[in-house]
Amino acid sequence: MGSYRLAVMDGDGIGPEVIASVRTLLAAINEREPALDLIPVDLPIGLAAYEHEGTTLPASTLAALETCDGWILGPLTTHLYQGAAMPNVSAVLRKRFELFANIRPARSFPGIAALYSDVDVVVVRENTEGFYADRNMLAGSGEFQPAPDTVLSVRVVTQRACERLARAGFELARRRRSHVTLVHKANVLRLGCGLFLDTCRAVATDYPDVQVDDFHVDAFAMHLVMRPTDFDVIVTTNLFGDVLSDLSAGLIGGLGLAPGLNAGHERAMAQAVHGSAPDIAGRGGANPIASILSLAQLLDWLGTRHTDLAATNLGARLWTAVETVLATDAVKTPDLGGKATTTEMTEAIVEALQAT
Numbered sequence: 001m002g003s004y005r006l007a008v009m010d011g012d013g014i015g016p017e018v019i020a021s022v023r024t025l026l027a028a029i030n031e032r033e034p035a036l037d038l039i040p041v042d043l044p045i046g047l048a049a050y051e052h053e054g055t056t057l058p059a060s061t062l063a064a065l066e067t068c069d070g071w072i073l074g075p076l077t078t079h080l081y082q083g084a085a086m087p088n089v090s091a092v093l094r095k096r097f098e099l100f101a102n103i104r105p106a107r108s109f110p111g112i113a114a115l116y117s118d119v120d121v122v123v124v125r126e127n128t129e130g131f132y133a134d135r136n137m138l139a140g141s142g143e144f145q146p147a148p149d150t151v152l153s154v155r156v157v158t159q160r161a162c163e164r165l166a167r168a169g170f171e172l173a174r175r176r177r178s179h180v181t182l183v184h185k186a187n188v189l190r191l192g193c194g195l196f197l198d199t200c201r202a203v204a205t206d207y208p209d210v211q212v213d214d215f216h217v218d219a220f221a222m223h224l225v226m227r228p229t230d231f232d233v234i235v236t237t238n239l240f241g242d243v244l245s246d247l248s249a250g251l252i253g254g255l256g257l258a259p260g261l262n263a264g265h266e267r268a269m270a271q272a273v274h275g276s277a278p279d280i281a282g283r284g285g286a287n288p289i290a291s292i293l294s295l296a297q298l299l300d301w302l303g304t305r306h307t308d309l310a311a312t313n314l315g316a317r318l319w320t321a322v323e324t325v326l327a328t329d330a331v332k333t334p335d336l337g338g339k340a341t342t343t344e345m346t347e348a349i350v351e352a353l354q355a356t
């Protein structure tokens with residue numbers, strides 16, 4: 001039997017609400033799925049940890065993470081984080097543990113009125129460098145202010161990061177429709193995006209069975225909105241991937257439906273695309289699907305890493321359960337036009353999972 005210790009970290013805003021749904025799913029799986037033992041390990045992070053322990057990322061949490069097989073992270077209200085005692089948990093974990101590929105699928109759901117009904121793309125976003133100044137330097141930040149009215153933000157692009165990202169994208173494409181689209185701005189950012197593009201194209205030669213094309217990011221944003229079904233796996237740098245994955249979520253019904261996985265060679269962390277949604281926090285109506293499907297992605301990753309078919313199958317069944325619930329139209333959270341609470345949506349998914 002596959003037995004996995006899974007770190008569970010609430011986060012801020014709607015984090016405790018949607019991560020409670022993940023805990024409910026884990027409990028239901030443990031009760032009803034004899035082939036898997038998923039042991040939740042609750043670890044403090046975020047604003048609650050800051051209040052009690054004086055830091056958003058306690059050393060005890062970092063140490064405990066090393067003992068876990070997979071991690072689940074809720075969203076963080078990062079715009080409130082300031083100073084050394086409030087590190088951006090997500091950024092630190094992605095960089096420190098080399099979770100270099102942020103894999104963000106956007107797949108249409110039956111029963112969801114969205115721009116399209118047949119989208120199935122995955123953004124594979126570089127996760128450790130790029131324009132994200134907080135992870136760009138050995139020490140300090142990649143943003144400088146040499147004069148009161150001038151700021152320099154340094155983007156870092158390395159061949160190593162591009163190469164491992166591209167491999168993750170091509171491997172994923174082989175499990176899907178064997179098509180990779182490289183998205184860049186090499187016509188202007190000639191050195192940085194040029195290195196990204198050249199490196200990805202070199203990796204492509206190892207995957208002759210995978211179709212490759214590439215676009216400038218501005219034009220690609222239009223293509224993705226107008227003809228999303230022409231694309232499969234989208235490999236791109238950090239900031240472009242962040243924007244394009246929210247755009248992709250918009251094509252299928254919104255951020256409440258957009259899961260994500262931060263994957264490295266050794267570790268992976270489930271983390272929905274969305275933020276802490278302060279505008280709806282505390283009302284009990286946040287959509288838990290993005291977090292539940294992030295758990296599904298983590299199960300799939302564990303299944304591949306440990307050659308554990310039970311974990312892989314359970315990940316796929318969670319998608320089916322979510323599709324089943326959404327197709328009936330009976331249970332929808334407010335972001336999807338319904339009135340269901342987070343708890344009601346979670347219970348419906350637990351029930352549907354049992355029936356898969």
Ligand code: NAI
Binds near residue numbers: 074076077080256271
């Ligand atoms: P956001 O993703 O939190 O919210 C954008 C919109 O989507 C809001 O209207 C929100 O109500 C809605 N939304 C998001 N998730 C939802 C869900 N599960 N169910 C229903 N509706 C949902 O982005 P925003 O407002 O730009 O950022 C809020 C905070 O989150 C900021 O502090 C930001 O820095 C942080 N953030 C954190 C992220 C993370 O921890 N991974 C990612 C993005 C933003």
